[in-house]
Amino acid sequence: MIKVTIDGIQVEVENGATILDAAKKAGVYIPTFCHDDRLAPTGACRICLVEIEGGPPRLFASCVTPAADKMVVKTKSEKIAKARKTNIELLLVHHPLDCPVCPAAGQCHLQDLTYEFGLQTSRFKMPRKEKEADISNPCIEQNDNRCVLCGKCIRVCNEIQGVGAIGLVKRGFNAYVGTPFQNELNCDFCGHCVTTCPVGARNSRFIMKGRAWNVKTVNSICSFCGTGCSISYDVRERENLVTGAKAVHGLGINGNFQCSKGWQGFQYIHSKDRLSKPLIRSGKTLSPVSWDDALEEVSKNLKRIIDEHGPQAVAGMGSERMSNEENYLFQKFIRTVVGSAKVDNILNMKNRAVGEGLPETLGGLVLAPLERLDKVQLIFLAGADATEESPVAGNMIRRAVTKLNAKLIVANSRNIRLGRIASQSLAHRVGTEAALVNGIIHEILTRNLVPREAAASRIENLEELRNSVSTFTPDYVERITGVAAAEISRAAEGLASSEGTAFLCGRDIIGNAGNATALEALKNLIILTGNGNSGKGGIMLFREFSNSQGVNDMGVTPNMLPGYQSAKDPKVREKFEKAWGKPVPEPGKETGDIIQQAIDGKIKALYIMGEDPVMRYPDGQKVREALGKIEFIICQDLFITETASYANVVLPGVSFAEKTGTFTNMEGRVQRFAQQISPLDEALPDLNILCKVAERMGAKLKSNISEEAMAEIAQLSPLYSGISTATGKGCGGTVSYSPGADSKGKAGIVSFSAPSEGPKDFPFTLVTGNLLHHLGPYSRKSEALNAVAGGSFVELSLKDMKELDGIKEGDMVLVESPHGRLSLPAKFNSKSPQGVAFIPNNFENAPVNILFSGNSEVTQVRIYRTA
């Protein structure tokens, strides 16, 4: 530690701290433009000048000058003021002082300093830039006149986001921030450059007006994906508007990072498509009605159907994007007020193993926190296009690899972006993950890459495991997966020698029931390589939506009550019956999920809260047929989603900004989102809606207050007891899905059958997933996100495009599976290997699920040019 005096205030700072650091500690303000704690210093703008007493007579840029012991620093003097003033005047040669129309007004250092020095204009008279703002990009505008060339936008894009989309072009008078070769900005649209710009030079083109002095900031959680980033929202209280969003350095698990959805996705809150009133169907149209009429319609029909067909004719579908409290109350409503055991959620319907079966699947493994990525030597990324699925987690991986020297092995059937920084890319055929992992295990065991004793101490049934993988020789695995035997050996060596490997699994593995074996195989590998609970690595499962984890924790599943307590167990039911004061129905014996049961005519009424099965159920034809058969459908949502257009009654709920609650993220971390504004129009908080419906049905659901609901959850579910969610920083407690640190695991035995060769006339394998900029129905209501990703397409490799009689980017093609067809523009993507096509699942006007059948989101297709 060294002692420094800043303007007479003595502080102690670490060796190596800058004068600016010391000043911050002393509470002395020094203006800065180019400095940013997150970025490597450049000392470019020279606005942070200070004097060092007894030192050389020149002025020093405090942000790059190290403090020294006993140094005495002056931050205010005539000399400094003069130099600063000159600097400002040089900037004002170009800077237009158009503060009244600038979005940065009120939070701009240049404005403050200009004001401080009382400058009206610059002494220096030179031709001004007078450039028109560059609005060639639909989302981000660049106003070069206002730019002070601090370079922060460039550095944040290079250093934080790792995209490098923009740079300094030309020099001197002509210098500006631009894209290479004046190409259109083609980037992640994370918005870091915009939220970092110290002046109003780089802006979103979808500014929701909010002056710095009349917004307050509310720290909350992003409502999109399962990463669970903390985001700070700008709120205009008087107008009841949310006007901005950004990640804040040091806040939440994401720290610096935000993705395009975290930055601009919030705009759906004020979308003009929000439902302002409940709707009731008459004939083909949905018409607005009063809450009274809507609630009457709901209760009347539910009661009638229960009377006529019994409570089991009513089913409920909960939501991966609504809070724990709402999901909890929802299943309680279906189970106790309706009396039906049929509640479920789409994730569980797709793959029970990571839904209500999660604790069993984990088999003692504990989900590792994301921060562990910063500490491991190796990251094994399987079946996850992390930068698109969970962009901030993807960025954490990138940081671990590029800054913290972690190695990365990517196993994916497509050439994902992270593959570019991977030490190894295992590009396997679609659906062969299990064989690949078994091949690696085989290699580790036969070559004793993990010493025998170590393996035996980690795995109870080592011999059984050895036998089960005995056929997975490198040559055989190469034949099945298309990954060279030598690569498999190399991966095995890397995994066996790493001290601490994080295994991340994504959509291709966990979102797909057909691939349950891959997860099982991966678990064996985790335990074998010593990355079970006592190890330094661990397992992480990407979660698609903000509460994909929580909806299952809350027992919105047919066989489990909240906290994965079996509904088949009479003791468990008794406990809940006592607490709820009502009988809890036993799970029925029907086979198939509620969509199948609807097709079989067993479901007469379906209550869908915050879900869009028409878009999300894997088999698009089947779900449409099922909804068509159901007599009475209630949809509770913000918009007329594709599903809501099948509804008989639509109940307008509110967005996360208009209520309080908790989400449980991919780590099992329970985080509270705070209310920012009051409910819009006649929309009601979803807990209130559930209570009101219950009341009409003659029952009381006790609490429409989120905190009280959470208390009830904590009381009934040991999983959530002791979870604190009241942290101001937005980081709650973490749920553990496994009983404890049992270091010895039992290997699951994996049977594997190679995916059958597709029929010859359907030569392409079609896969799907989310685009970086979209998730669920809400992102499609953000104008900014639609501006950067507005329509669907089919991605093909360049080679395939050439071979399909020279298809060019943008040409319309017909994609046809044995089950359906879609007409889409073709798009080149280097991600797609030959023979693999990709269609995003985000666009309601091109529902890719009509091409799939059964419970798999992979199919064979043929593709031909139509125009």
Added chain:
Amino acid sequence: MCANKATTLENEIDLGKTEKILEKYQTIKGALIPILQKVQDEYGYVPEEAAYLVADRLGIYPSQIFGVLTFYTQFHLKPRGKYIMKVCCGTACHVKGAPGILDRLQATLNVQAGETTADNIFTVERVNCIGACSLAPIIVVNKDAHAKVVSDDVANIVNDLKAREA
């Protein structure tokens, strides 16, 4: 995403030449500028595709390469003509009528300074003092200097070169 750009373009230019240069210099630290110079020597300018390829191989962002290319005036981003017509606009040449000469040349070839004629034969450039002030005003065509030019000479110089091409 951006770094993939090179592969998205229909490769009209022969990137093999860039590959060869990279093979030789890729591993040398600080070789970016020499590499770009060599690329320019090969193609006469630095093609976008080549810049993306260099970026990819050196592990830097194309935006950074573009910064270097636009920082130094020695680099050209568009194909240049067979004859580079440099009109000196230094002080001495300026005083002796360089602006009029440049105007005339631009009008004759129907391009602005910095541009190349559609047939890729002529590129007009405005340069600063080339150190031959006693010969002002001066036009340098590739390596040949035309001294003490008057406006009416411009047409002749151009016509001679055109005749050579015919």
